[in-house]
Amino acid sequence: MTATPLPQSSTAPKYNRVLIKVSGEALMGDKGYGQDLKTIQRIATDIKQVADMGVQVCVVVGGGNIFRGISGAAQGMERSSADYMGMLATILNALAIQNILDQTGIETRVLSAIEMDQICEPYIRRRAIRHLERGRVVIFAGGIGSPYFTTDTTAALRASEMGCDALLKGTQVDGVYTADPKKDPTATRYEHLTYHEVLAKDLKVMDAAAISLARENNIPILVFSISEPGGFADVICGTGKCTVIKN
Numbered sequence: 001m002t003a004t005p006l007p008q009s010s011t012a013p014k015y016n017r018v019l020i021k022v023s024g025e026a027l028m029g030d031k032g033y034g035q036d037l038k039t040i041q042r043i044a045t046d047i048k049q050v051a052d053m054g055v056q057v058c059v060v061v062g063g064g065n066i067f068r069g070i071s072g073a074a075q076g077m078e079r080s081s082a083d084y085m086g087m088l089a090t091i092l093n094a095l096a097i098q099n100i101l102d103q104t105g106i107e108t109r110v111l112s113a114i115e116m117d118q119i120c121e122p123y124i125r126r127r128a129i130r131h132l133e134r135g136r137v138v139i140f141a142g143g144i145g146s147p148y149f150t151t152d153t154t155a156a157l158r159a160s161e162m163g164c165d166a167l168l169k170g171t172q173v174d175g176v177y178t179a180d181p182k183k184d185p186t187a188t189r190y191e192h193l194t195y196h197e198v199l200a201k202d203l204k205v206m207d208a209a210a211i212s213l214a215r216e217n218n219i220p221i222l223v224f225s226i227s228e229p230g231g232f233a234d235v236i237c238g239t240g241k242c243t244v245i246k247n
Contacts (some may be wrong), residue, residue, distance in 0.1 A: 011237035015165035017056040017132060018236065020047070021155035022170055024064035024093055026226050034065060035096050043170075044100040046232040051106055051137055055236060058128070058138040058162055060155040061097060063089025083147030087114055090151065094141035095119065107136045113145030113154075125161050132162065152206040156213035167219050168235060169206065170226025175243035176205055193245045205245065220246040 022043060029036030051057050066089035067082075091112055098108045109131045110120035121127065123140065131138045143154045152169075159167040176198075179187040195215035198205050205211070205223060214221050224235045224242035234240025 011239055013050070013053050013055050013236045014238045015055060015236060017058075017162065017164050018050075018166045018168055019058045019060060019155060019159040019162065019164045020168045020170060020232065021152065022059060022061045022093075022097070022226065023151075024062035024066060024089065026170060026172070027061075027093055027096070028065045035093065037096075037100070040096055041100050042229060043226065044097055044104060044106075046226075046230065047097075047101060047137060048104045048106050049230065049233045050236050051135070053233065053236070056132040056135070058132060058140060058158065058164070059094075059097065060140045060151055060158055061090055061093045062151040063087070063093055065089075066092060080147040083143075083149075084114075087141075087143045087145070090143060091116065091120065091141040094139045098139055101137055107134075108139060109136050110139045110141055113140075113142035128158075129162060138162075150207050150210070152210040153213065156206070156210040156219070159219050160213055160217040164219060166222055167214060168222045168224065168232070170232070171223060172225065172227055174225040174228070174231075174241040176203055176223050176245075189241075190243045193243060194247060195245060198245055211245075214245075215247065218247065220244055 027035050027040055029039035047057055063086045067085045094110045098110050101108045111123040111128055112120045113123045115122045128138050140158050143149055143151060155167060173181055175189045177187040177189050181187040195211050198211055199208060222235055222242045222244055224240060225231050231240050235242045
């Protein structure tokens, strides 16, 4: 599969090492379930564009397009089992992103918190950092390997462990709004927020554990639209629309 090339930004990146959180739902495209390969190809092209700028990129991918542990528990399934099923779904998504990134010429590694030696590497912090330093895109899968933790918390944890300069969360809108802009046309976008404001206003950007981890490690969170081609690179260069959350 050949990715459509995107124009390289003439603006220098503001960050040296970043983590992007990609939700499982973002991989569905217009489908109601599963993986849309054209959508994954576009997201992979955006990641390649940033990697080609010399930025070290790591990815945390969700599994909500295949299975969501909380929903399974709500339907009567035991929560731990449901969460483990969700973790396995993240591995399916990670392998899909890896496969398409490999086809674009970007070297990748999938590191899973759940050991699956035949298909990916186990998560070891020092090994992940070595991969980043060698220019590889590192995709983290399997959550943190324990139930009751979301992939948002995984993203904040891995960003902290990797010493990332920023944590980017790709959503369906170009930032954090006062209300759902798809339902409320009067909703306005925040340019900047503090971690405390996100928690106090209960803005549901990420769960409280993720926000707290980012705050403790002074990692800014940039919320942007992952559905906009080239949006990842624009935000990395400081020219794209997003909401910046920091102290």
